[in-house]
Amino acid sequence: MKRLRLLPEARVEYFAAIDWYEERRHGLGAKFFEQVRRSFDQIRETPQRYPAVYLDVRKLRLKGLPYVVLYQSFEDEILVISVFHTSRNPDEWKSRLS
Numbered sequence: 001m002k003r004l005r006l007l008p009e010a011r012v013e014y015f016a017a018i019d020w021y022e023e024r025r026h027g028l029g030a031k032f033f034e035q036v037r038r039s040f041d042q043i044r045e046t047p048q049r050y051p052a053v054y055l056d057v058r059k060l061r062l063k064g065l066p067y068v069v070l071y072q073s074f075e076d077e078i079l080v081i082s083v084f085h086t087s088r089n090p091d092e093w094k095s096r097l098s
Helices: 008-024 028-045
Strands: 003-006 052-054 057-061 067-073 077-085
Touching: 003 008, 003 028, 008 028, 008 077, 028 057, 028 067, 028 077
Parallel strands: 003 077
Antiparallel strands: 052 057, 057 067, 067 077
């Protein structure tokens, strides 16, 4: 199975969302954390399963939440570009592509 790595910006988004959910209701942040971690496992198992949305960037939509995980699959790793709230401007994550 490929290794999964998060861009620093994606890591910041991920943990900021956990904090936001936890501030709303105790335990909700942990549920968000677990759902995203499961999505990472799904991506690692079958990275080509999810649709390409821009160039070679693919997206997995989180069930019941306004978030998607955007990633690129390379020969030796999967790079998470963003844990992205869908109400934001997509140009934010597109600017992270090299």
